[in-house]
Amino acid sequence: MSSPAVGARAADGVFDGLREDIVAGRLTVGERLPSEAALAERYGVSRPSVREAIRSLQALGLTRTRTGSGTYVVSDRPALSLGYGDFSPRDLSEARPHIEVPAAGLAAERRTEEQRAELVALCDRMDATIDPEEWVDLDSRFHVLVAVASGNAVFARAVGDIRDALSHQSGVVNLIAHRREPSSREHRAIAEAIGIGSAIEAREAMRAHLGAVERVVSPLSEPASRD
Structure with a gap:
């Protein structure tokens, strides 16, 4: 079993790869991401690492998961906000x-x-x-x-x-x-x-x-x- 640090780095690698594909247009808005199993095989990581990477993409507003359908690209630019409430x-x-x-x-x-x-x-x-x-x-x-x-x-x-x-x-x-x-x-x-x-x-x-x-x-x- 991989250590927590290795697991975190594995998820980061998947996240970076998918984010770059989305921003570069290799994965276009409206396109469905490959399945968890396919992504795990492509990147040589576990499925939990893939799920963590997808959660990170969703947190940036790049993808959205539809129950029973899959995860789709919804934007090619991160929706970043480093402020919160009244605090910039x-x-x-x-x-x-x-x-x-x-x-x-x-x-x-x-x-x-x-x-x-x-x-x-x-x-x-x-x-x-x-x-x-x-x-x-x-x-x-x-x-x-x-x-x-x-x-x-x-x-x-x-x-x-x-x-x-x-x-x-x-x-x-x-x-x-x-x-x-x-x-x-x-x-x-x-x-x-x-x-x-x-x-x-x-x-x-x-x-x-x-x-x-x-x-x-x-x-x-x-x-x-x-x-």
């Missing part, structure tokens, strides 16, 4: 370093043993899962827990209030840039720094993580406009 991508990018970096430092100084163990457990589950939706949920829970562990009610409330926006953006970024594995390593570094009580290392690890996210989000985002 710029809003999140500007605010997060001022909230989550100091929160990580305080968490290193104030976290309880229970919180330390829970952060590690979340990292373990992020490493183990091959379900992209579960990974995104664990990601947002990790960031909320860091803020709570800071012992600062303002930081905890702020991150809690933007949790849905963070989850949405994380899901889109992972589809486009395959950020799950590097992001899991970055979360592990944050948890380890908090675990050993190093505020400096915790702040740097969180700053590095947010910087990596920003480098992906920035070129994908339209400049935010304010009337």
Whole structure:
């Protein structure tokens, strides 16, 4: 049986191949995708990996599955939205370093043993899962827990209030840039720094993580406009 990381990479390969075929016009709008079995054979992967790739295509608005009929191409351009509700991508990018970096430092100084163990457990589950939706949920829970562990009610409330926006953006970024594995390593570094009580290392690890996210989000985002 393949490891979770291998399974995730297999789904990414199918997703990339099908997305490129759709965008390039080799699979046209209205055309039905080959069956799961045919795609699994073509890409040399398991059928669950094919299903994950198809879910990702649907999340981008490229395909739609019709019960009993199959999966069809419905658009040749991804319907991307990195904002959520009232929060634009710029809003999140500007605010997060001022909230989550100091929160990580305080968490290193104030976290309880229970919180330390829970952060590690979340990292373990992020490493183990091959379900992209579960990974995104664990990601947002990790960031909320860091803020709570800071012992600062303002930081905890702020991150809690933007949790849905963070989850949405994380899901889109992972589809486009395959950020799950590097992001899991970055979360592990944050948890380890908090675990050993190093505020400096915790702040740097969180700053590095947010910087990596920003480098992906920035070129994908339209400049935010304010009337």
